Amino acid sequence: MGALERREIVLRVEREVPGPDGAPRRVSLSARYDLAGRPSPPTPEELGEATRALDAELSAAIAYAGFPAAPVRSDRELDELIETYRPRQAELVDALESDGELSRAEAELLRAHLASAPSAAPAVREAPPPALGVPVTDRPLAALPLSNDRTPSSPRPVADLLVLYRIESLKQAGAVRARRQISYEEYMALKRHFSPEETKADPAMAARTP
Numbered sequence: 001m002g003a004l005e006r007r008e009i010v011l012r013v014e015r016e017v018p019g020p021d022g023a024p025r026r027v028s029l030s031a032r033y034d035l036a037g038r039p040s041p042p043t044p045e046e047l048g049e050a051t052r053a054l055d056a057e058l059s060a061a062i063a064y065a066g067f068p069a070a071p072v073r074s075d076r077e078l079d080e081l082i083e084t085y086r087p088r089q090a091e092l093v094d095a096l097e098s099d100g101e102l103s104r105a106e107a108e109l110l111r112a113h114l115a116s117a118p119s120a121a122p123a124v125r126e127a128p129p130p131a132l133g134v135p136v137t138d139r140p141l142a143a144l145p146l147s148n149d150r151t152p153s154s155p156r157p158v159a160d161l162l163v164l165y166r167i168e169s170l171k172q173a174g175a176v177r178a179r180r181q182i183s184y185e186e187y188m189a190l191k192r193h194f195s196p197e198e199t200k201a202d203p204a205m206a207a208r209t210p
Helices: 044-065 078-085 090-098 104-116 158-165 170-178 184-201 203-208
Strands: 008-018 024-034
Touching: 008 044, 024 044, 078 104, 090 104, 158 170, 158 184, 170 184
Parallel strands: none
Antiparallel strands: 008 024
């Protein structure tokens, strides 16, 4: 099967104009060109000239029909353009210009604005504010700043911890741990130290202990 041969070409121009009642009207004009006998398709230059001539004919027809001229919109200021479109990428500006939403001057304004705008700095994640009105010893351990951590690198004996911090119960050991004065290993050692005594002191717990 041979290649398809183009026998004609149709050019069309159209324009939106206000009608007598103020409602928009779309007026178009098309022309059909016979390509028979041409050795090659028309060039872009030839098509451009034919389109320009056709557009001039459409303008003359619109004026003769008595349609009022479409109002010419003046270019908007940069602040208005930013407020209306809020562009963040040059591709959006290109699309708005190609759709007729922006004039060439307005598009250039927005491109210059995007090019000069400083890149957004990465957001700094702020630490959550401390729980107001909650004593330090009653706050979760993760809520205390690490600067309050005074735990040693190696666990100390339980007897030393009992004397140093005057710990007499597991609850007091938990409060000392909350102040980051003892390490997790030291707290677990204190928990093992107090658990047998608290089990004996609690009859219900003792009954559940095998």
